[in-house]
C-alpha cells in the first residue's frame with residue numbers, strides 16, 4: 001500500500017497550515033478556526049443538494065460528499081474541512097441494520113445486548129467496505145488545495161450507546177446497565193468497536209485526511225471513575241492504533257469538563273473542550289503537553305454581534321495560554337444558525353493577533 005502523505009504535505013508555494021501548526025503546538029500565522037457541523041442544515045446550499053436524498057445514502061455518493069464538505073470551506077474560509085459522513089457509516093458498511101432518522105438521529109433495528117449479538121452483527125471493517133469514503137477523500141484532497149481535511153470516527157462508547165439503546169438516549173441507562181452487569185459483553189463490544197473505529201480513521205488518513213477527530217460525544221454522561229475503568233482504555237486503543245500515521249488526533253465529547261484530564265491521557269494531541277467549561281480551566285485540566293480546541297457556546301451565535309465578539313475574544317484570550325489553540329464551538333453548529341454570523345466570526349478570529 002502507498003505510504004500516507006506526510007502530515008504537512010502541501011502544494012508547492014501554499015502557506016503552512018495554521019490548523020496543523022496549532023494542533024502540534026507550533027506557532028500558527030493566525031488562530032485557526034473551523035466548526036463542528038459546519039457542513040449541514042444551517043447552510044441553504046446543503047439543504048438544496050440533499051433534497052430527496054436520505055442522509056446515509058448521501059454519504060455513499062463521493063461527488064455529493066465532496067460538494068457538501070467543500071461548502072463551508074468556500075463560504076467561510078475556515079482553516080480545516082471536516083469530512084461529510086456520519087459516525088454510524090462504518091457500522092452500516094459492515095451490515096448493521098440502522099438508519100438516520102431526520103430530527104432524531106441514528107436508529108438501530110436490532111439492538112446489541114449480548115455477546116451473541118456482538119458476534120453476529122459486528123465484524124472487522126475492511127477498506128473495501130467503504131470504498132466511497134476513499135474515493136471522496138481523494139477527490140477532496142484535490143479540491144481543498146492545501147486546506148487540511150479532518151477525518152473522524154465515533155469512539156467506542158458513543159457507538160456502543162447507539163447500538164445498545166437502539167437510538168439516541170438521554171440517560172444512557174441500558175448502556176450503563178450492560179456495562180455494570182455484563183463485563184464480558186461490554187469488553188467484546190467495545191473491543192470490536194475500537195477496531196472498527198481505528199480502521200475507519202485509517203481509511204480516511206490513507207486516502208489523504210491530514211488530521212482525525214475521535215468523537216466520544218456522549219462520554220460526558222459518565223463519572224470519571226467509570227470513564228477511566230470502562231471507556232478510556234478503548235478510546236486509548238483507537239488513538240494508539242493511528243499514532244503511526246503521524247497526523248494530529250483530536251478527542252472530543254460533550255459535557256466532559258470533569259473528564260478532560262482523562263481524555264487527554266487517553267492519548268490525543270488536541271482535546272476538544274465543551275462550552276460549559278471556562279477555557280482557562282479546561283487548559284489546566286488538559287495540561288501543557290496537548291493543544292485544545294473550542295469552545296464558544298453554539299447558542300452565542302444567536303446573540304447580538306457585539307456579544308458574539310466579546311465572547312469570542314474571551315475564548316481567544318484564554319486559548320492564547322494553551323500549548324496550541326484551535327478555535328471552534330463547544331459543540332456543533334445548530335441548524336437554525338445564521339451562516340452570516342459564522343462568516344463574521346471567522347473573520348473576527350482571523351483578525352486576532354497571535355502573540
Ligand code: CP3
Nearest residue numbers: 036037038039040084085086087102103104105215217332
Ligand atoms: O460538518 C460536519 O460535522 C459534518 C459531518 C458530520 C455529521 N455527523 C453529519 C450529519 C459529523 C462529524 C457527524 C458526527 C456525528 N454523528 C456525531 C458526533 C458529533 C457530535 O455532534 O457530537 C454524532 C453523535 C452523530 C449521530 C447523529 N447523526 C446525530 C445526533 C444526527 C442528528 C440528527 C438530527 O436530525 O438532528 C445525525 C445526522 C446528521 N449527521 C446530520 C448531519 C449533517 C443531519 C441530518 C440531515 O441533514 O438530514
